[in-house]
Amino acid sequence: MDAKWRWWAAGAALCLVGGLSVAVGVHGGAVAQGRGSAEVVVVGAGDICGSNCKQTADLVKAANPAAVFTTGDNAYDNGALSDYRTYYEPAWGQFRSLIKPTPGNHEYQTSGAAGYWDYFNGVGNNNGVAGERGKGYYSWDVGDWHFVALNSNISMSAGSAQEVWLRNDLKATGKPCTAAYFHHPLFTRGSHSPTTTARPIWQALYDNKADLILNGHDHNYQRYAPQRPDGTADATNGIREVLVGTGGRAFYTFSRTMPNIEASNDNTYGILKLTLSATGYRGQFVPVAGRTFTDDFSGACKQKGTTGGFSLTADPATVAPGGSTTTKVTVSGTGSANLSLSGLPSGVTASIQPNPVTAPGAATVTLNAAASATPGTTTVTVSGTAGGQTKTTTFALTVGSPSSDVYFDDFERDTGWTVGASDTATTGVWERRDPEATAENGDKQLGTTTSGSNSLVTGRLAGSGAGSYDVDGGRTSMRSPAITLPSGQPRLSFRWSVGLGANASTEDYFRVTVQGTSSTVVLEQKGTGAHVNGSWRTASVDLSAFAGQTVRLLVEAADGGATSLVEAQVDDVRVSRG
Template sequence: MDAKRRWLAAGAVLCLVGGVSGWLSSTVSAQQPAAEVVVVGAGDICGSNCKQTADLVKAANPAAVFTTGDNAYENGSLSDYRTYYEPAWGQFRSLIKPTPGNHEYQTSGAAGYWDYFNGTGNNNGIAGERGKGYYSWDVGDWHFVALNSNISMSAGSAQEVWLRNDLKATAKPCTAAYFHHPLFTRGSHSPTTAARPIWQALYDNKADLILNGHDHNYQRYAPQRPDGTADATNGIREVLVGTGGRAFYTFSRTMPNIEASNDNTYGILKLTLNATGYRGQFIPVAGRTFTDDFSGACKPKGTSGFSLTADPATVAPGGSTTTKVTVSGSGSATLSLSGLPAGVTASIAPNPVTAPGAATVTLNAAASATPGTSTITVSGTVAGQTKTATFALTVGAPSSDVYFDDFERDTGWVGNASGTDNASTGAWERGDPEATAENGDKQLGTTTSGTNNLVTGRLAGSGAGSYDVDGGLTSVRSPAITLPSGALRLSLRWSAGLGANASTEDYFRVKVQDTVVLEQKGTGAHVNGSWRTASVDLSAFAGQTVRIVVEAADGGSASLVEAQVDDVRISRG
């Protein structure tokens, strides 16, 4: 039998449909007698335009069908499921293994989703446990994990802990996961950085594929790490297939590691799976010509072991800085550094590091340290096994900084320092922001450096208005900063996103003492979030001790207000 016929040989057929958002805590087995199975699917499926993709699923004669959310528009209500989903994709009900998307959660608690798949009032069923939606099942030599990106995915959350335990328990040689919100996307939606802990758990356990929806287009990425670094050996390939039938979203950004993309073709993803790897194909609806064809090998599982990564760092002579070493996998790793240039010393805490985890490396440079860039080697040892990683350390020119905060650690900023804040949600906090969008990005899921920034309610929730500023004012104040004499300049990175319902009573504002130095007010039109740089002359404050105050307010009727600040710097000259 030639290679093409072997790929198309009869076997169980499984359908994957993108738009995930429900995580189940039960385990379902789909035993398949064939060594090779076929998985087909797509995401973001049924308004009134999903019959063509349903026809493709039917033609595949699948053994199982699973969705990755946003199955029934507009609100995932029981009526939406019965009106739009049932006539097209409802024919696969006996085969379905679904997950919900964010549109399901536009009906409170995704009740329509649970009622349709499990039956009204039932706590468990084919959609898993009501309110959770994360679960796993096996087909052929593959282990599939369905996850819910509408509930907490943070490290230590119930879902993340369940996932790590589930991945450790499987004996299957190959692993795929599917959920709604993608960590990596070049579409209209912002990347969902809240999914990074889930990615990390899958990466640590050598998963092979991650399948998403949410953006209504097709995107395929080269294998990569959770931080977006290409990794042909241990990376996970993401395929975003939000092409089940909903109106298309155009591409709005470039992304590293993208291998194929299309934003004008409905279709399904077909995965032909065996014990050693996979072949993927995008199958278009009738009359369309875009296709995609790719393949990959499953990573050897065995003992997960451990691996190291390290971030680059820059330090000024006479100064200090920190960087991070991440330990993935399992075990307790004792870390050490080599290759430090003359005049630079380092300490590591904690040490050892229990994987998965991270250590902070503090680097101190003597005033006599010679400027230049060195390659530093980080070694980690677990149970007699040693692995290494490298990072670039740059000793720069003497710093002109009087003050700098990138919010990677708590330096003493205080919320509501004046005691006059009255916002009911969206208070300023230091953290890793999740992305929100409403007619464009509002809260960015990115920072300008590191992991954390200052953000008005870092969570995304089920919609752009879930954790924005509501009900009044929220403020945060810096620690006291003593300024020297001479010319001084304040610079910072900032983003403000305001809805079309925001008026001039709604604002983002930065003050030094009581002087407003930066302001963005509502305009009655959408003001989309984007990282911008502010530069302010502070020479008038030379010789004084000052505090920086950052404010955001929903001052009039309820409106959409989001804001972020990162990399606050006061420098001489």
């Protein structure tokens, strides 16, 4: 171990020991594969290339998305095939296998938007990536989301071919979440006037409980609160519009105020990054290098695609004979579901709390195994009933050999860790999430965990650079649930990683403390004035001094001095009998 690592072990002996595939399917087209886990990432922008879009292309590449959307005006000035080949192809052309485009008004400055279809579908081809030539509306799925690409340069009126197609498409999807995107926004505070002809399209999307509408046309960024097609705020059923005309074309300034506006900027190029799950979304405006404006928001899906209003998922569980454990059942969609279990192995009993569960929500299943329970793995069925409908899911329950573990947490489910009420950090607070990787002169936050998909991490997002979501502004902490230690020589072990910038001083730190009748710091890493790169390490701590006590673990990280780079992670916390 390098001498720069400092360890403190007052009162305790410390020693150191040494993607899923997500199908992206276009309706009526080919299927591509994107990388993801429990969530998928989709990015995009509009008003992209003249000659100033390489920076935003770099952001798309760094996001490693499952799919890329465009909100029109992809190639200036006229959307001709030569414009696409000269300006768009060298920058955004590298995402051809991921792209899901829509046309803007500049594409139609070439007759029939021929350059747009010739580029995306192939010269003379009537069908392809961009939908049917002359129509340009189509849909595709990624993860648990249904995306609808629309063409705001042709009729959007009620009863038009596009509006009728849209309503039929929305009724047919089985996905729980929906986003639509097209060029001309119904709501904007930019230089262009609102496109009121888009209202029937909005109405169709509103009637079918869509969640997001993405636009371009105005060369700036605008985010609105969920609203109805008439502009009335509607937090329950409204659609959130995000205008992201920041792909690379010269900016348009703001010319009016608008109700329901939540965030806006008219001087920063960037992309919209959407992290999508089966129950909601997290949106982030990612700026190009050298710019500071960002935006971060989230929302829940209306779950309109779940048959019968709700669906169930459950986590696997392992329990030792004579022991107990918990697992989680998640209820997505809408309604109040009464849960029950069947197929429990002999010697194992269970309780569910709360029950019923109001969706979206989750229940904790406590599993107790008698000492006589037979080791082995059993498939347990979870049933839920709501609104006259019954849904089921299963999970694997393993009855293992008698365990030496007193406590174990791999952070794949919530076991009761709490964030400090008096913490002062403004970003990079501890959370139990799937981390994204950051780097600055080496790895800082690791994009990996030591098991499963989650760890404790100080601000799991990567942002536009290593300093976007690191710890800033003070201290952040997380405290474990109570752990009752046996007599004898119990032992604590955990995996950890710390990344520190060269600007980190001794006022910046990562620290783990055991709190019982007294408190003991068992691990501390401070800033060294040099880059400290993140990597997974193992700590092992003798807890004999706390034997027989009920203790909690306190995990801390702090940016204590001038703003500096501080990242930390913890995984696989285990207390054993020793």
